[in-house]
Amino acid sequence: MITWMQRHRKYLVITIWISTIAFIGAGFMGWGQYSYGDKAGAVAKVGDVSITSGELQETYGALFQQYNQLFQGKFDEKQAKQFGLQRQALRQLVNQALVLNLAKSYGLIVTDDELLRTISSQAMFAKNGGFDKTLYEELLKSNHKTKKEYEANLRRELLIQKTLYLLTSGNRSLETKTLSSAMGIADKLNYKILSPNMIALSADETALKGYWEKNKKEFKTEPSYTLSIVRQSPVSVNPSEKEISDYYAANHQLLKSPEGKLLDLAQARGMIITALNDAATEKEALRLYIDFKKGALKSDVTVQKQTLSASNSPFDPSITKEISALSTQKPFLKPRKVGNEYIVVKLDSYNPSVIKTFEEAKQEVNGLYLAEAKKAKLQELAQNSYKTFQGNTTDFITHTDAAKLSGLSTTEASEFLTKLFASKQKQGFVTLESGNVILYNVLEQKLLQDTKVADETTVAKLKGNLLDGGLIKALESKYPVEIYVEGI
Structure with a gap:
C-alpha cells in the first residue's frame, strides 16, 4: 500500500481542496452564484463518491471570489464563463472525489477527536482566547448552515488532507542540489x-x-425562478424593564461598543430594544410563513410576484443561493431578513436554461x-x-x-x-x-x-507539480468518472 502511494504522491493540496474552512473564513457571502438545479441532485459520480449540485455551487462560488479579488471586484458572470469557472470547479471536485475514493479503499477516517480539535482551533469561533460553543452555533445559524452540514463537510476536507499527507516524502539532497544548479x-x-x-x-x-x-449548447439563457413573496414590516414593541434586563443577562457578552468594550445595561439599552423589536418582527414573520404554507393568508396580505436569476437578484448572495435550492417539493423559504423587514418566499416555478x-x-x-x-x-x-x-x-x-x-x-x-x-x-x-x-x-x-540555493519548500512544490498529473491519471484509471451535466 505505502509503496504504491509513495510512487503517486500528491502535494498540490490547494488545487483540489476548496474547503468549508475557507467558506466560513471568508464570511459566507459575496461570492458569485450559479444555478445547477436541485441542490441535492448529483451532477457527477467518481467511483463511489457522488458530487452534488450544492457542492458544485459552493466550489464555483469560492473560485468566483478568488477571481473577483484578483480583478479587484470587477469580475462578473460573463468573464466567469469565458474563464471556464464551471469546468474548473467540477475538475476540483472530481480531483477531491478521486482522493476520497483512495482514502476509502485504505480505510482512512477522521476521528471525532480530530474533528473537534480542528473546529476548536478555528479563529472565527474563538472568543477571549478560546473556542466558544455559543459563538460557533450562532455563526452557523446566522449563515443558514447546520452543524451537521458543516461538520460533515469539514470531516471530508480533513480526510482529503490526511490522505495527501500520507503521500508526501522528504526532499533528497540530490534534488535540492540539482534544483540549486538549475536556479543558478x-x-x-x-x-x-x-x-x-x-x-x-x-x-x-x-x-x-x-x-x-x-x-x-454553450449559449444558453440563465435559469430563473418565478416567486411569490410576502413581507413582514418591522414591529415595534414596548418591552418591560424585566424583559430588557433579562435580555441583557442572557446576552451581555455580545453587547459591545464599536471598540469591542462590553456595555453596561444603560449603555446597551437602545441595542436591546432594537433586538427585541427584531425578535418580535421575526415572530410575526414566522406566523406569516405558517399561514402562507397552509394557504390561509389574510386578505390584507399582499403577495408580490417576482422573477429573478443568479445575476439579476435584489437579494444578497446568501438568500439568492437559498432560493436557487428551492424545489417544487419544498417550495417555501422560511423568513429571511432583508433590510429592516422579513420576507417569506415561495417558488412558483423553475425556468431552466434554454439555448438562445x-x-x-x-x-x-x-x-x-x-x-x-x-x-x-x-x-x-x-x-x-x-x-x-x-x-x-x-x-x-x-x-x-x-x-x-x-x-x-x-x-x-x-x-x-x-x-x-x-x-x-x-x-x-x-x-x-x-x-x-x-x-x-x-x-x-x-x-x-x-549559485542560488533552493529551499525545501521550492523543492517540494516542484516535486508536487511533477507528480500531480501522474497521481490524478492513476486514480482516474482506477475510479470511473461520470459527468451528468451537459455543457461543463
Whole structure:
C-alpha cells in the first residue's frame, strides 16, 4: 500500500481542496452564484463518491471570489464563463472525489477527536482566547448552515488532507542540489511581445452563424425562478424593564461598543430594544410563513410576484443561493431578513436554461468568435516569425528576474520565465494566460558564480507539480468518472 502511494504522491493540496474552512473564513457571502438545479441532485459520480449540485455551487462560488479579488471586484458572470469557472470547479471536485475514493479503499477516517480539535482551533469561533460553543452555533445559524452540514463537510476536507499527507516524502539532497544548479542558470535573451490587439479581424454573418451552430449548447439563457413573496414590516414593541434586563443577562457578552468594550445595561439599552423589536418582527414573520404554507393568508396580505436569476437578484448572495435550492417539493423559504423587514418566499416555478436563438446570442457569439480567431492568427504569426524576429535584448537573467522584462506585467513576466526555463528549445514562443505570445531567442547562457540555493519548500512544490498529473491519471484509471451535466 505505502509503496504504491509513495510512487503517486500528491502535494498540490490547494488545487483540489476548496474547503468549508475557507467558506466560513471568508464570511459566507459575496461570492458569485450559479444555478445547477436541485441542490441535492448529483451532477457527477467518481467511483463511489457522488458530487452534488450544492457542492458544485459552493466550489464555483469560492473560485468566483478568488477571481473577483484578483480583478479587484470587477469580475462578473460573463468573464466567469469565458474563464471556464464551471469546468474548473467540477475538475476540483472530481480531483477531491478521486482522493476520497483512495482514502476509502485504505480505510482512512477522521476521528471525532480530530474533528473537534480542528473546529476548536478555528479563529472565527474563538472568543477571549478560546473556542466558544455559543459563538460557533450562532455563526452557523446566522449563515443558514447546520452543524451537521458543516461538520460533515469539514470531516471530508480533513480526510482529503490526511490522505495527501500520507503521500508526501522528504526532499533528497540530490534534488535540492540539482534544483540549486538549475536556479543558478542565467540566459541572455532576445524577445518580442505579440498581442491579440495586433490582429485586426471582423466577422461576417455566415461565419458567426456557423460558429453558433457548432457551439450553440454553450449559449444558453440563465435559469430563473418565478416567486411569490410576502413581507413582514418591522414591529415595534414596548418591552418591560424585566424583559430588557433579562435580555441583557442572557446576552451581555455580545453587547459591545464599536471598540469591542462590553456595555453596561444603560449603555446597551437602545441595542436591546432594537433586538427585541427584531425578535418580535421575526415572530410575526414566522406566523406569516405558517399561514402562507397552509394557504390561509389574510386578505390584507399582499403577495408580490417576482422573477429573478443568479445575476439579476435584489437579494444578497446568501438568500439568492437559498432560493436557487428551492424545489417544487419544498417550495417555501422560511423568513429571511432583508433590510429592516422579513420576507417569506415561495417558488412558483423553475425556468431552466434554454439555448438562445442566434439573434439573442449574436453579440456574445461575435466576441468569442473573434477572440478564438485572433488567437489562431496570433499562433500562426508566432509560428512563422519566431526564427527571424528582432526584439528587445536583455542582460543575463534568471527565472526570478521578472522585473527586468519590459512591456509585461509582473504576472506575465513570471509566467514567461517559468515556461522559458522549463523549455529545452533555444528559439521558440510562449503563449501566456493573458493571450499575449512571447517570441524568444536564447543568445547566451551561463552558470552564475553565486549559485542560488533552493529551499525545501521550492523543492517540494516542484516535486508536487511533477507528480500531480501522474497521481490524478492513476486514480482516474482506477475510479470511473461520470459527468451528468451537459455543457461543463
